[in-house]
Amino acid sequence: MQLQTFFSPSVQHTLDVVGIFVFAISGALLAVRKNFDVFGIAVLAEVTALGGGVFRDLVIGAVPPAAFTDLGYFLTPLLAALVVFFLHPHVERIQAAVLVFDAAGLGLFCVTGTTKAYSYGLGVTASAALGLATAVGGGVLRDVLANEVPSLLRWDRDLYAVPAIVGATMVALCIHYAALTTFTSGLAAVTAFALRLLAMRFHWRAPRAWNRRSTVTEE
Template structure:
C-alpha cells in the first residue's frame, strides 16, 4: 500500500536515511574511526533497519540494494561529516530533531510495508520498530556500545516508535489508513521523541532499582 506518490515516498526515505547516516558517521568520528569505519557506521545506521525488515518479511532483495540512491545517500552523509564534523557537531541538536522526524517516518512506513506483506497487526508493530531503530542498534553494536535504545540513562527512543506503529495498526484495523492519517501517526511519534529530548523522559527500570550498576547494588546490600 503506497501512502504517498512514489516520488514523494522516495525523497522522504532518502531524507530519513541521510539524517540517520549522519548520526552513524558522527559516532565514528567520536570513536576515532577512519573513513571506512565512518562509511560503515553511516550505511548500517541509515539502511540497517529497512534491510532487517525486508529480509524478515521476505521482500528480497531489500530495497536498499535495488536503488542506487539508497546506497549513495549514506556515503554522501559520510563525506559531509568527514570534512565538516566540527560544524555538524555544533548543530547536533538540529540533527537530533531531524532524526526524530526520521524515526516517525520509518516506524510508519515499516509497519505499513510489513502488513502489506501479510504480517498480522502485532508483528507489523515489531517490524515498524525494527525499521525505525534497527539501524541505530547495529551502529552501536559495531561501535562496541550498549545500544542507546536499551540504556536507561538515555531518552526514550523505542517507545515513540512503538506508539507510532501502534497508531498505524489501529488505523489499518479500522480501515482509516491514508496519507493524512499516516502522517498524523508519524507526527505523534515525532512529537513524543521531541518531548523525550526536551524533558529527558526515560523508560522505567526494574522495580525498586535505583543505582546505576549491579556492583553498586551489591555494595549497598
C-alpha cells in the first residue's frame, strides 16, 4: 500500500527542516555544556538532528538516506551549530521556547517516520517502532556520544518517548483501519506534541520497578 502525501513537497520539506534545526540546537547546546570544541558541537548537532531519520532509512532500505541526498537537511544542523557556537548564552535564555519546538519536532517526526516506514512495506507494528526511532533516535545517539545515560531511559526525566509512542501508535492504528487522513495524521502529531508539553509542565515520569528496594544512590 502506498500512502498518500498529506502535505505538498515544499511544506513537508519546510516542516522537516524546522524540526531538524530545533533538534540540532539541543545537540549543540549539550556539546557546549560538555565543553566540546567547534567540531564536537557540529557533530553533536548533526547526530541529534539526523540520527533517527538515518537509522530509519537504513532499516527500510531507503538508501542513500535523505540526510545525504538533500543538502538542506545536511547543512541545517551546521547552521544551528554555528548559531549556538556564537550565541549560546542567548539561546540558553530561550531554552523554554526551544523545548516547545523540540516537542513539535517530536510530534512531527513520529508521524512521518511511521508513514514512511509503512510505505516501504513494513507492518504497522514495525512502522510504529520506526516512527518512535525517528523521533528519539538522534537524542539517544547525542547522549551516548556525550557520555550520558540517554534521557529517555532515565526515570528522573519528564516523559519523552511515551508521547512519541502514542503518536506513532495512533498513526499505525489509523493505517490498519484505513483511516489515515490529513486530519488524523495531524491529530496524532498534535497529540504527541501536547503530551510532551504536559509532561514538561507537570513533570510526568514513567513508573519504576514495582516494590523497588534498591539501595543504589541515584545519579
